[in-house]
Amino acid sequence: MLQLDSHPTGRHFLQIPGPSPVPDRILRAMSLPTIDHRGPEFGTLGRQVLTGIRKIFKTQHPVIIYPASGTGAWEAALSNTLSPGDHVLMYETGHFASLWQKMATRLGISTEFLAFNGTDEHLPQAAGWRRGVQADLIEARLRKDTEKKIKAVCVVHNETSTGVTSDIASVRRAIDAAGHPALLMVDSISGLASADFRHDEWGVDVTISGSQKGLMLPPGISFNAISPRALEAMKSAKLPRSFWAWDEIVEMNKDGYWPYTPNTNLLYGLSEALDMILGEGLDNVFARHQRWAAGVRAAVNAWGLPIQCADPAVYSPVLTGVITPEGVDADAVRRLIHQRFDLSLGTGLGKLKGRMFRMGHLGDSNDLTLVAMVAGVEMGLKLSGVKLAGSGVQATMDYFAGHAAPAALQKAA
Numbered sequence: 235m236l237q238l239d240s241h242p243t244g245r246h247f248l249q250i251p252g253p254s255p256v257p258d259r260i261l262r263a264m265s266l267p268t269i270d271h272r273g274p275e276f277g278t279l280g281r282q283v284l285t286g287i288r289k290i291f292k293t294q295h296p297v298i299i300y301p302a303s304g305t306g307a308w309e310a311a312l313s314n315t316l317s318p319g320d321h322v323l324m325y326e327t328g329h330f331a332s333l334w335q336k337m338a339t340r341l342g343i344s345t346e347f348l349a350f351n352g353t354d355e356h357l358p359q360a361a362g363w364r365r366g367v368q369a370d371l372i373e374a375r376l377r378k379d380t381e382k383k384i385k386a387v388c389v390v391h392n393e394t395s396t397g398v399t400s401d402i403a404s405v406r407r408a409i410d411a412a413g414h415p416a417l418l419m420v421d422s423i424s425g426l427a428s429a430d431f432r433h434d435e436w437g438v439d440v441t442i443s444g445s446q447k448g449l450m451l452p453p454g455i456s457f458n459a460i461s462p463r464a465l466e467a468m469k470s471a472k473l474p475r476s477f478w479a480w481d482e483i484v485e486m487n488k489d490g491y492w493p494y495t496p497n498t499n500l501l502y503g504l505s506e507a508l509d510m511i512l513g514e515g516l517d518n519v520f521a522r523h524q525r526w527a528a529g530v531r532a533a534v535n536a537w538g539l540p541i542q543c544a545d546p547a548v549y550s551p552v553l554t555g556v557i558t559p560e561g562v563d564a565d566a567v568r569r570l571i572h573q574r575f576d577l578s579l580g581t582g583l584g585k586l587k588g589r590m591f592r593m594g595h596l597g598d599s600n601d602l603t604l605v606a607m608v609a610g611v612e613m614g615l616k617l618s619g620v621k622l623a624g625s626g627v628q629a630t631m632d633y634f635a636g637h638a639a640p641a642a643l644q645k646a647a
């Protein structure tokens with residue numbers, strides 16, 4: 235058996251913004267014996283998870299479950315709806331938006347990458363990576379497209395590389411205001427089941443998500459929630475696809491089966507996750523994440539360090555990015571914290587390499603886990619010679635003590 239001798243005692247603190255810690259209840263559910271994926275019992279499991287997951291996306295329409303990571307579901311969204319040479323509008327919010335744009339280009343799609351056009355005092359090289367999508371830029375661009383050449387608008391809901399969310403409803407309003415028929419595709423890989431998301435109400439045509447973040451599952455399954463318009467677009471879309479093709483999957487999913495071998499044990503886990511999340515109630519789940527995020531941000535403010543997200547209106551409830559002072563290598567700080575305190579933090583990705591680290595506060599967590607995370611980070615920053623304005627641990631404790639969780643989230647006396 236694999237020995238992880240770097241974690242000698244106690245639980246490792248997995249505080250990256252996904253994969254997030256998997257609750258014991260889900261691990262136990264996944265340990266059931268694997269069953270025949272074409273046998274009679276499987277259809278019941280399949281139908282159950284395919285119905286339950288629609289409630290998480292807030293959609294009445296099909297949600298596809300792929301045995302693949304989120305990157306696969308990105309490709310599925312593009313290849314099912316677009317044709318070679320089609321023009322799409324994407325928006326640069328960070329590393330994941332950039333990777334999706336790179337993928338679209340590789341698939342033979344012509345991409346236009348909109349970005350924030352202002353400046354930034356802390357990160358001049360990545361000013362747009364501190365803010366969410368500006369829907370007015372999208373609207374202005376669509377209005378100019380009088381020939382309706384733009385086939386889709388693609389945005390990231392929760393940019394995991396930065397800790398910035400985007401207002402998806404405002405993007406839908408922008409598309410409608412321009413009277414444009416483009417499809418709206420949204421990556422909510424790290425937003426789903428932690429941050430408010432409404433596939434149908436916000437008029438999203440394809441939502442892409444994954445298992446390893448708010449759903450509290452291990453990595454390995456991913457999703458496409460699809461609108462009737464997206465299904466219609468599929469009929470004329472000419473990009474090559476086979477494994478990802480929606481039509482066969484949607485057909486077989488009606489009875490709870492897949493055209494190929496699905497990820498059975500992860501589906502057991504998904505069934506358990508749905509019970510947990512829907513049992514708690516999505517609004518409670520969102521409120522819990524907002525409260526945790528505010529508690530963690532209190533620490534960063536007390537340290538006197540800049541939060542990666544420069545716009546408080548779009549702070550992520552899932553993670554908080556922290557910019558380290560000029561000359562302090564954020565990855566060296568992360569390595570030290572991992573070595574000394576068995577705590578994993580997210581690295582700065584792409585343009586942010588070495589300039590920031592990310593603290594995850596999602597899924598199977600609680601106040602005290604987060605106080606411990608903040609303590610680990612505070613010790614690591616001090617050991618790295620960073621001058622802190624005050625105690626983040628105290629600020630987080632004060633926040634949690636002073637802002638009791640809603641009654642629904644407290645243990646019964």
Ligand code: PLP
Nearest residue numbers: 303304305330394421423424444
């Ligand atoms: N999009 C976002 C917003 C992500 O956070 C990630 C992964 O963290 C991806 C896409 C890529 O997903 P995966 O690594 O599961 O392929």
